[in-house]
Structures are given as C-alpha cells and as structure tokens.
Amino acid sequence: xxxxxxxxxxxxxxxxxxxxxxxxxxxxxxxxxxxxxxxxxxxxxxxxxxxxxxxxxxxxxxxxxxxx
Numbered sequence: 910x911x912x913x914x915x916x917x918x919x920x921x922x923x924x925x926x927x928x929x930x931x932x933x934x935x936x937x938x939x940x941x942x943x944x945x946x947x948x949x950x951x952x953x954x955x956x957x958x959x960x961x962x963x964x965x966x967x968x969x970x971x972x973x974x975x976x977x
Contacts, residue, residue: 925953934962 933951937944937958944962948955 923953925957930961931965933958934965937962938966 929951933947933953936942936947944958945955948958951958
C-alpha cells in the first residue's frame with residue numbers, strides 16, 4: 910500500500926443565504942439564461958437553482974427588486 914487516506918470530518922451541507930438564492934434565481938429567470946452555467950459558476954447543483962427559481966416565483970413580493 911502506497912498511500913492511506915484519513916478522513917477526519919464529515920462534509921456538511923452548505924448553507925446558502927437568502928440573498929444568494931435570490932441572486933441566482935433572478936439570474937436564472939432572465940431571458941436566454943442558462944441555468945446549468947449559472948449553477949456551475951456558483952458551485953451549486955442546477956436542481957437547487959431550479960428549486961429556488963420556482964420558490965421565488967411562488968413567493969409573495971417582499972423586495973423592491975422584484976417590482977415590475
């Protein structure tokens with residue numbers, strides 16, 4: 910055996926701030942946006958971005974950023 914790997918801790922889930930979720934969801938909702946590229950650039954799974962985009966569209970408007 911040439912190498913031994915020692916695992917010292919358990920990888921935990923990342924906690925994403927509401928602002929980060931909103932930023933990615935808004936970027937993904939833009940016309941012509943590529944969700945996979947946005948997710949890859951942010952280091953998250955594309956399914957999370959889809960989920961956050963869906964949740965944001967269903968949520969009541971609370972930020973002036975979403976006013977149309």
